[in-house]
Amino acid sequence: MVDVQYAVTNPATGEVLQTYPTAEPAEIEAALDAASRAARTWPHTSTVAERAALVRRVAELHTEKREMLAGIIHREMGKPLDEALGEVDFAAAIYEYYADNAEALLADQPVALSEGEGTAVIRRGPIGVLLGIMPWNFPYYQVARFAGPNLCVGNTILLKHAPQCPESAEAMQLIFTEAGFPAGAYVNIRATNEQVADIIADPRLAALSLTGSERAGAAVAEIAGRNLKKCVLELGGSDPFVLLSTDDLDGAVEAAASCRLDNTGQVCNAAKRFIVAAPLYDEFVEKFTARMLAATESIAPLSSEQAAVNLEKQLAQAVDGGATLAIDGARRGAVFPPAVLTGVTEENPAFHQELFGPVATVYKVDGEDEAVALANDTPFGLGSYVFTTDSEQAARVADRIQAGMVFVNGVMLDAAELPFGGVKRSGFGREMGPLGIEEFLNKKLIRTVK
Numbered sequence: 051m052v053d054v055q056y057a058v059t060n061p062a063t064g065e066v067l068q069t070y071p072t073a074e075p076a077e078i079e080a081a082l083d084a085a086s087r088a089a090r091t092w093p094h095t096s097t098v099a100e101r102a103a104l105v106r107r108v109a110e111l112h113t114e115k116r117e118m119l120a121g122i123i124h125r126e127m128g129k130p131l132d133e134a135l136g137e138v139d140f141a142a143a144i145y146e147y148y149a150d151n152a153e154a155l156l157a158d159q160p161v162a163l164s165e166g167e168g169t170a171v172i173r174r175g176p177i178g179v180l181l182g183i184m185p186w187n188f189p190y191y192q193v194a195r196f197a198g199p200n201l202c203v204g205n206t207i208l209l210k211h212a213p214q215c216p217e218s219a220e221a222m223q224l225i226f227t228e229a230g231f232p233a234g235a236y237v238n239i240r241a242t243n244e245q246v247a248d249i250i251a252d253p254r255l256a257a258l259s260l261t262g263s264e265r266a267g268a269a270v271a272e273i274a275g276r277n278l279k280k281c282v283l284e285l286g287g288s289d290p291f292v293l294l295s296t297d298d299l300d301g302a303v304e305a306a307a308s309c310r311l312d313n314t315g316q317v318c319n320a321a322k323r324f325i326v327a328a329p330l331y332d333e334f335v336e337k338f339t340a341r342m343l344a345a346t347e348s349i350a351p352l353s354s355e356q357a358a359v360n361l362e363k364q365l366a367q368a369v370d371g372g373a374t375l376a377i378d379g380a381r382r383g384a385v386f387p388p389a390v391l392t393g394v395t396e397e398n399p400a401f402h403q404e405l406f407g408p409v410a411t412v413y414k415v416d417g418e419d420e421a422v423a424l425a426n427d428t429p430f431g432l433g434s435y436v437f438t439t440d441s442e443q444a445a446r447v448a449d450r451i452q453a454g455m456v457f458v459n460g461v462m463l464d465a466a467e468l469p470f471g472g473v474k475r476s477g478f479g480r481e482m483g484p485l486g487i488e489e490f491l492n493k494k495l496i497r498t499v500k
Contacts, residue, residue, distance in 0.1 A: 056240045057070065061351040068217065070240055072240050073242075078249065082208070082252060082254050082255070085208055085237055086178075088235050089204075089234075093204030101201060105148055106146065108225055109145035109149060112139075112141055113138075119134075119138045123190070126186070126217055128352065128353060129313065133312070140194075143465075144195055149202070152199070156487070158172065159174075168498045168499040169497075173496055175204065176492065177257060177491065178257075179205070179206050179208065179255050180196075180200055180255075181249055182208070183261070187313060187316045189215045193209060197226075197236060201231070201235065203487065206235050207237065209223075209236065250273045251273060256280075257282075258270065258279060259281065259479070263286060267285045282478070282490075284432075284472065284476070285472070286432070287322070287404065287432030288322050288403070288428045289320060289322055289453070290321070290322075292435065292438075292447060294421060294438040295439045297439055299334065302437050305460070306461075307342055310388075310408065310409075315352075316353060316406055318432055319455065319472075320433075321410075322404065322411065323411050323413065324412045325421050325425055326415070327416075327417070328414055338390065338410070342388040342408070343378045345388050346379055346388055349408060350385075351384035351386075354384055362386065364400060364403060365409065371399055372395060373393045374392045374393045386407050386408060386409075390410050402428060402429060404430065418447060426450075429474060431454060431474035432455065433457065434451045436458050437458075437459055444459070453472065454471045455470065465482075466482060466483070467482070467484075470482045
């Protein structure tokens with residue numbers, strides 16, 4: 051991993067708006083010490099209900115400050131303001147979900163004894179200090195799904211945000227402080243990669259969660275493994291959108307395009323590979339391409355010019371490998387026009403790559419079996435989408451797809467109560483919903499003989 055400067059850089063212009071210093075060794079030590087002290091005391095001086103009330107206040111503050119928070123990530127990573135406001139609202143909903151449900155989700159679980167007298171119960175409690183390593187594409191939502199449940203549990207958090215999101219990271223620290231969390235419960239750190247490695251190895255850290263690239267996930271998992279630390283990883287995705295039948299092709303096209311263009315195509319679990327049954331293929335490609343290219347004039351910049359350059363290189367390699375590219379215009383700095391690739395064969399470099407931007411790849415298949423085989427022919431396994439008018443077929447295909455999530459006849463259906471996570475090289479573990487609060491718990495057995 052290469053260290054970069056913590057800075058707010060306007061992706062539309064490349065202008066560096068503000069720089070932030072990385073943490074000095076003494077600051078990292080102070081953060082670890084504060085989080086460790088809080089982890090030893092706070093869970094014993096507060097109840098789940100009291101901690102949930104603090105998390106609820108975080109939700110309220112997101113709502114009260116939504117315009118300010120949205121403006122920050124619009125500057126930091128180029129997110130359109132309407133989408134930025136939607137992200138703030140979704141983050142608030144996640145905090146509210148855990149505030150509403152923490153007591154029930156963390157309640158003692160009685161165990162029926164097969165023999166002997168007395169009782170047995172599983173008690174869910176905190177494990178200590180957690181490190182969160184967050185990405186730039188959803189600065190508030192990513193933090194919410196990690197911090198919300200774990201603060202209800204009583205774990206304490208060191209939060210290392212992406213280097214291009216220091217302003218939003220600082221704003222969240224202020225929100226947690228204003229909400230009334232004790233010192234050390236939530237600590238924002240602008241750590242270097244070397245400092246992150248040292249934190250993971252430190253005995254005071256219990257576990258960690260990372261959302262990011264395969265490369266970053268492999269690097270932190272290696273350190274975590276050497277130090278016997280549990281980790282949750284949410285990595286890349288190249289999610290299939292399988293269209294087998296429809297009585298509303300225009301609706302399917304709109305769903306496909308809106309899913310691909312969300313956050314300017316920078317969504318891990320967005321549909322990226324569109325797998326279409328042969329009878330629908332030609333008309334779908336025509337309408338889908340027109341819909342994608344129509345967004346050229348309104349498309350927002352990618353998170354950085356380097357991200358756009360990388361995508362440009364991937365598409366050049368795809369075309370060199372024999373693919374056909376439909377695109378209107380060319381890259382302008384960080385702005386990359388929407389595009390559609392067809393004719394991508396298994397030998398093409400793009401076949402197994404994640405294209406992180408407003409680019410879709412469309413494939414033709416002859417039936418269900420071929421569609422499922424192609425959907426699963428990827429190193430990733432995060433999300434997936436199945437469109438069909440046949441409910442039995444939908445159930446069959448959903449069962450056969452190798453992914454952590456399957457959405458049938460709909461897109462952009464993520465919700466606070468729905469678990470999020472993947473399989474294969476998309477990582478392991480779950481966030482959000484009832485499973486999200488289970489990842490970093492001591493599920494302690496208490497067996498009592500009367």
